[in-house]
């Protein structure tokens with residue numbers, strides 16, 4: 001299998017952590033810049049986004065959560081979707097994917113349109129979404145889905161929070177969400193998380 005990725009994409013990092021946790025060692029990493037219209041990437045995925053997974057049978061999968069689900073089904077080792085149950089894992093994954101989307105779009109809009117993009121109607125909606133998602137996660141820290149052995153919801157959550165620390169450090173969210181900050185510290189000790197740190 002081939003995984004197209006870069007070192008700063010939160011979406012690609014989720015997939016990479018899943019592959020490591022599932023002990024799939026036959027994933028060849030293809031490093032690309034999705035913003036440079038890389039030919040190999042555009043051939044694999046015409047929408048030009050990473051992550052993209054090309055399977056051994058040549059199928060091309062996009063969308064990080066779909067790729068993660070595919071990888072989860074490849075080996076019986078450690079179900080990333082089923083523990084403690086599918087509903088809670090999907091709910092947490094969706095909540096934190098929304099946090100990643102709001103943070104990522106904030107970063108991209110600032111890059112292309114300047115910091116004033118935060119003050120547009122959509123920018124304000126993104127900032128509010130970030131604040132609400134962080135508080136919802138803080139309220140959920142003690143739930144089974146956050147505290148059980150690793151699952152996709154935790155992976156998406158840990159990556160979303162690390163991405164905010166990496167790209168939007170001024171948010172200092174740990175001050176208002178201390179339980180979540182402690183949770184991230186523990187989560188960040190996993191080998192798969194350390195190995196995939198944003199650079």
Ligand SMILES: N[C@@H](CCC(=O)N[C@@H](CS)C(=O)NCC(=O)O)C(=O)O
Nearest residue numbers: 009010011034049050051063064065
């Ligand atoms: N919903 C997609 C988002 C993927 C995405 O936006 N990837 C970014 C990198 S973090 C990208 O490739 N952007 C290039 C572009 O938008 O042209 C997923 O979950 O995989």
